[in-house]
Amino acid sequence: xxxxxxxxxxxxxxxxxxxxxxxxxxxxxxxxxxxxxxxxxxxxxxxxxxxxxxxxxxxxxxxxxxxxxxxxxxxxxxxxxxxxxxxxxxxxxxxxxxxxxxxxxxxxxxxxxxxxxxxxxxxxxxxxxxxxxxxxxxxxxxxxxxxxxxxxxxxxxxxxxxxxxxxxxxxxxxxxxxxxxxxxxxxxxxxxxxxxxxxxxxxxxxxxxxxxxxxxxxxxxxxxxxxxxxxxxxxxxxxxxxxxxxxxxxxxxxxx
Amino acid sequence: xxxxxxxxxxxxxxxxxxxxxxxxxxxxxxxxxxxxxxxxxxxxxxxxxxxxxxxxxxxxxxxxxxxxxxxxxxxxxxxxxxxxxxxxxxxxxxxxxxxxxxxxxxxxxxxxxxxxxxxxxxxxxxxxxxxxxxxxxxxxxxxxxxxxxxxxxxxxxxxxxxxxxxxxxxxxxxxxxxxxxxxxxxxxxxxxxxxxxxxxxxxxxxxxxxxxxxxxxxxxxxxxxxxxxxxxxxxxxxxxxxxxxxxxxxxxxxxxxxxxxxxxxxxxxxxxxxxxxxxxxxxxxxxxxxxxxxxxxxxxxxxxxxxxxxxxxxxxxxxxxxxxxxxxxxxxxxxxxxxxxxxxxxxxxxxxxxxxxxxxxxxxxxxxxxxxxxxxxxxxxxxxxxxxxxxxxxxxxxxxxxxxxxxxxxxxxxxxxxxxxxxxxxxxxxxxxxxxxxxxxxxxxxxxxxxxxxxxxxxxxxxxxxxxxxxxxxxxxxxxxxxxxxxxxxxxxxxxxxxxxxxxxxxxxxxxxxxxxxxxxxxxxxxxxxxxxxxxxxxxxxxxxxxxxxxxxxxxxxxxxxxxxxxxxxxxxxxxxxxxxxxxxxxxxxxxxxxxxxxxxxxxxxxxxxxxxxxxxxxxxxxxxxxxxxxxxxxx
Ligand SMILES: Cc1cc2nc3c(=O)[nH]c(=O)nc-3n(C[C@H](O)[C@H](O)[C@H](O)COP(=O)(O)OP(=O)(O)OC[C@H]3O[C@@H](n4cnc5c(N)ncnc54)[C@H](O)[C@@H]3O)c2cc1C
Ligand code: SF4
Ligand code: FES
Numbered sequence: 001x002x003x004x005x006x007x008x009x010x011x012x013x014x015x016x017x018x019x020x021x022x023x024x025x026x027x028x029x030x031x032x033x034x035x036x037x038x039x040x041x042x043x044x045x046x047x048x049x050x051x052x053x054x055x056x057x058x059x060x061x062x063x064x065x066x067x068x069x070x071x072x073x074x075x076x077x078x079x080x081x082x083x084x085x086x087x088x089x090x091x092x093x094x095x096x097x098x099x100x101x102x103x104x105x106x107x108x109x110x111x112x113x114x115x116x117x118x119x120x121x122x123x124x125x126x127x128x129x130x131x132x133x134x135x136x137x138x139x140x141x142x143x144x145x146x147x148x149x150x151x152x153x154x155x156x157x158x159x160x161x162x163x164x165x166x167x168x169x170x171x172x173x174x175x176x177x178x179x180x181x182x183x184x185x186x187x188x189x190x191x192x193x194x195x196x197x198x199x200x201x202x203x204x205x206x207x208x209x210x211x212x213x214x215x216x217x218x219x220x221x222x223x224x225x226x227x228x229x230x231x232x233x234x235x236x237x238x239x240x241x242x243x244x245x246x247x248x249x250x251x252x253x254x255x256x
Numbered sequence: 257x258x259x260x261x262x263x264x265x266x267x268x269x270x271x272x273x274x275x276x277x278x279x280x281x282x283x284x285x286x287x288x289x290x291x292x293x294x295x296x297x298x299x300x301x302x303x304x305x306x307x308x309x310x311x312x313x314x315x316x317x318x319x320x321x322x323x324x325x326x327x328x329x330x331x332x333x334x335x336x337x338x339x340x341x342x343x344x345x346x347x348x349x350x351x352x353x354x355x356x357x358x359x360x361x362x363x364x365x366x367x368x369x370x371x372x373x374x375x376x377x378x379x380x381x382x383x384x385x386x387x388x389x390x391x392x393x394x395x396x397x398x399x400x401x402x403x404x405x406x407x408x409x410x411x412x413x414x415x416x417x418x419x420x421x422x423x424x425x426x427x428x429x430x431x432x433x434x435x436x437x438x439x440x441x442x443x444x445x446x447x448x449x450x451x452x453x454x455x456x457x458x459x460x461x462x463x464x465x466x467x468x469x470x471x472x473x474x475x476x477x478x479x480x481x482x483x484x485x486x487x488x489x490x491x492x493x494x495x496x497x498x499x500x501x502x503x504x505x506x507x508x509x510x511x512x513x514x515x516x517x518x519x520x521x522x523x524x525x526x527x528x529x530x531x532x533x534x535x536x537x538x539x540x541x542x543x544x545x546x547x548x549x550x551x552x553x554x555x556x557x558x559x560x561x562x563x564x565x566x567x568x569x570x571x572x573x574x575x576x577x578x579x580x581x582x583x584x585x586x587x588x589x590x591x592x593x594x595x596x597x598x599x600x601x602x603x604x605x606x607x608x609x610x611x612x613x614x615x616x617x618x619x620x621x622x623x624x625x626x627x628x629x630x631x632x633x634x635x636x637x638x639x640x641x642x643x644x645x646x647x648x649x650x651x652x653x654x655x656x657x658x659x660x661x662x663x664x665x666x667x668x669x670x671x672x673x674x675x676x677x678x679x680x681x682x683x684x685x686x687x688x689x690x691x692x693x694x695x696x697x698x699x700x701x702x703x704x705x706x707x708x709x710x711x712x713x714x715x716x717x718x719x720x721x722x723x724x725x726x727x728x729x730x731x732x733x734x735x736x737x738x739x740x741x742x743x744x745x746x747x748x749x750x751x752x753x754x755x756x757x758x759x760x761x762x763x764x765x766x767x768x769x770x771x772x773x774x775x776x777x778x779x780x781x782x783x784x785x786x787x788x789x790x791x792x793x794x795x796x797x798x799x800x801x802x803x804x805x806x807x808x809x810x811x812x813x814x815x816x817x818x819x820x821x822x823x824x825x826x827x828x829x830x831x832x833x834x835x836x837x838x839x840x841x842x843x844x845x846x847x848x849x850x851x852x853x854x855x856x857x858x859x860x861x862x863x864x865x866x867x868x869x870x871x872x873x874x875x876x877x878x879x880x881x882x883x884x885x886x887x888x889x890x891x892x
Contacts, residue, residue, distance in 0.1 A: 017804070031533070032530065032531050032533060033642070034530035034531060034641070034642070035530065035531065035533045035534075036535070036640075038535065039533045039534065039535050040533070042533065042755070043533050045808075046753050046755055046756065048799070049753040049754070049797055049798075049799055049808055050751065050752075050753050050756075050797065052749070052797055052799050053799055054799045054800045054806075054808075055799065055800070055807060055808050057805060057807055059323070060497055061322070061327055061329070061496040061497050061498050062331065062332045062496045062497075063496070063497060063535060063536050063538075064332055064538060066331055066332050066418065067326075067327045067329075067331045067332065067496065068327065069323070069327050085639065089639055089640075091639070091640065091642065093642050114467065114805060115804075115805045118805065120323070121323065121324070122323065122324070122444070124324070125324050125325070125326075125432070128429070128432050129432040129433075129435050129436045130436065132432060133387070133429035133430060133432055133433040134386065134387050134388045134429070135433060136383075136386045136387060136430075137308075137311045138304075138307070138308040138311060138383060138430070138705045138706070138709065139383075139705075139706075141379075141382045141383050141385070141386035142382065142386070143382055144341070144381045144382045144384075144385040144391075144399055145398045145399055148393075148396060148397025149393055149397050150393075150397050151393045151394065151395055151397065154390050154391070154392070154393040154397075155390075157388075157390040158390040158392075158415060158416060158422075161390050161415075161422060161425065162416075162418060162421075164421075165324065165326055188388060188390065189388050192388050192390065194385070194386055194387070194388045195388050
């Protein structure tokens with residue numbers, strides 16, 4: 001069932017460790033158009049390892065576009081040339097025989113490179129830990145049908161909650177802003193009745209940590225939305241900005 | 257030798273858990289912070305356990321090899337989660353969910369555990385809703401349900417096709433809240449490589465820091481493993497790339513019994529292999545079989561395109577063999593039938609795939625209806641294969657998906673090693689020989705939110721385990737063994753790559769310990785696995801060092817456990833001279849190909865004790881069915 005193979009030249013970013021200087025290395029490959037981009041990297045690694053050379057380090061897990069682990073900049077675009085997919089969902093048939101492809105890690109001050117194509121995205125979790133939750137303990141919660149939630153509201157909340165935490169939005173943004181990621185979480189809770197009690201405290205806490213971690217500010221270029229594999233909408237950013245303003249007023253009122 | 261005591265509480269099945277909760281010992285609130293608990297894994301089971309234990313006031317250390325708790329494999333579950341809410345007024349109840357699960361498991365699960373699972377299922381939904389999980393709702397704003405295989409009621413809750421993601425993000429948000437409060441400390445990018453057992457009880461773990469290569473020691477009053485299943489022993493499965501058996505396997509080698517290792521589930525509707533470079537298999541929803549017809553050519557090695565094969569030269573083998581269930585025959589039966597026709601050489605162009613054809617349905621209902629029903633699945637198919645399933649039939653093939661077996665646990669979810677608890681897919685407890693759809697998510701969250709918070713307290717207050725510091729010589733001994741193992745792996749410097757050898761192991765497992773097994777094949781598999789293992793230790797190459805990020809080394813460490821686990825799976829399958837659920841021995845079938853279960857001789861859990869290289873002792877836990885009478889499954 002195998003189709004004719006593609007001959008490709010890959011320029012892949014190699015960097016030994018966080019502190020060392022990286023550079024591109026060239027690899028010539030023959031690959032089946034049915035293989036995924038990451039399977040092509042697996043094959044290169046298999047060849048390197050057989051020669052006793054270190055594998056190109058990159059991360060992935062589910063390979064179905066849901067865990068958010070993978071993330072490469074391919075020909076300058078986070079997650080590659082196709083819209084609304086993660087790197088692991090990209091297949092080689094989208095490239096032409098003889099093409100040269102450039103592969104880099106996500107680049108952002110808040111996402112330092114660990115090795116080759118691996119980066120440290122732990123900043124995202126620090127933001128979530130600051131308030132990305134509803135404060136309920138296990139047990140003692142009311143029946144699931146106690147509070148009806150309009151279908152369209154539940155659906156909007158689900159749209160926001162679909163974020164996979166991959167960081168492509170940050171990598172796509174010239175300011176390395178994390179606004180799309182943070183606003184997706186803030187919106188999910190802001191839309192649902194369960195999120196109301198902490199709505200304004202939450203947004204303040206999360207934005208504070210986001211700023212402290214060195215993510216840039218948002219200048220409305222919408223590059224984030226264009227590269228987001230889950231199509232998270234920038235309307236979430238507008239919603240978060242609104243809530244943030246309200247928070248300033250409300251949380252002051254409480255203090256007074 | 258340890259005696260197997262399942263610790264099932266006395267009394268009527270519907271009162272066991274209630275009574276047990278009352279009878280268990282409690283830890284005084286002020287004392288809880290004096291207890292350290294290690295939880296390995298941040299999937300549904302681990303994240304919910306760590307969060308709940310943290311909320312109670314225990315000092316929790318939570319470990320994962322991922323870069324974030326949210327990446328655990330649970331995130332990929334699609335279909336949904338069962339709960340006997342009976343919101344649809346269609347006759348669901350705790351007892352019905354219990355009944356369906358015991359029957360679905362082909363009468364190889366422990367009744368008491370399954371009943372508890374059904375009891376707490378409803379609390380899970382309430383908990384998740386309160387956390388802000390955006391479940392699907394109907395127009396009145398109430399929770400929506402869908403139906404799933406093995407049940408006649410509609411009890412599956414879902415969040416689009418991303419139920420696992422939303423439940424996990426909910427559990428991880430609870431975990432993050434405890435991290436913020438300081439009751440849980442998260443240790444990311446740490447792979448547990450051993451447990452430390454002192455005076456017979458679990459006292460801690462040894463992990464490798466995947467960034468620095470450092471071997472680190474952690475101690476606690478109790479250790480919880482929630483490290484998922486072992487389908488990746490087959491190399492190709494629907495599991496995430498990094499799922500592995502190392503945590504449970506190393507615990508097994510330190511004394512924990514491994515139960516029913518041969519009970520594995522093969523899912524019938526996955527995308528077929530595209531070539532040798534294939535790294536994993538993708539699940540396609542089973543719902544497709546509602547409108548798709550499964551067929552292959554009647555001829556061997558037929559190289560024609562599907563649309564060129566005339567109707568009378570096609571074999572709709574499921575419809576032929578199972579006239580009343582047809583294309584909707586259960587998972588195990590459909591999977592086996594597909595493998596059979598492909599083994600005969602009648603798969604798609606002689607390869608390993610069968611057609612799932614929608615042309616009849618499109619002609620009957622129109623493309624629009626099919627689009628409404630399966631539009632997103634057709635899109636996924638096209639993204640991956642580059643083919644348009646509206647025009648030519650889909651190709652599918654079965655793939656390893658879930659492992660029912662796992663470490664043996666008692667009713668309290670504690671293994672035979674005191675202080676070592678096992679939750680989620682990593683244990684063997686609730687699904688018997690076959691798991692029903694949408695029940696794994698339920699079990700993981702039941703274990704983590706609603707069982708371990710109680711049974712952990714009982715252990716700590718009852719057994720009063722002492723805390724052993726990591727400067728105890730046993731910790732150093734185990735850490736040194738782990739270091740030696742790493743050095744040994746790096747020193748082999750042979751020729752074959754880790755993946756190359758893993759793929760070969762996968763082929764052995766798939767053909768001989770896969771969905772249809774027989775004595776001859778199993779015996780051959782054991783020999784072949786041993787030979788391959790010997791070759792690995794002589795001829796593998798693992799470039800790079802141990803003091804740095806080294807993904808090749810990580811994969812090699814996991815593979816060495818698969819050799820041993822793979823062998824035990826074959827040993828277990830060989831010992832079980834019957835067919836039940838996901839375990840099909842070709843010698844034990846009725847004339848029509850149905851599985852022949854042997855309740856008189858095999859109504860037990862096989863719990864294997866590690867007894868040195870290639871040696872195991874079998875302990876049997878007899879299963880008694882007081883409430884659900886064992887009967888033959890038939891799908892004619
Ligand atoms: C494609 C797919 C779809 C599915 N769909 C459904 C569905 O619709 N409904 C359903 O009920 N079930 C479904 N399942 C099954 C279900 O997803 C899993 O059984 C379940 O999520 C397992 O949860 P867990 O918490 O036990 O383990 P996992 O989610 O696998 O988590 C394991 C955790 O342990 C950690 N870990 C493992 N080993 C180590 C180690 N040595 N050191 C440190 N950390 C370690 C991992 O990092 C991870 O955090 C599906 C499975 C697949 C593959
Ligand atoms: S918002 Fe989109 S791009 Fe950003 S982390 Fe979430 S899924 Fe990734
Ligand atoms: S590997 Fe999980 S999203 Fe790509």
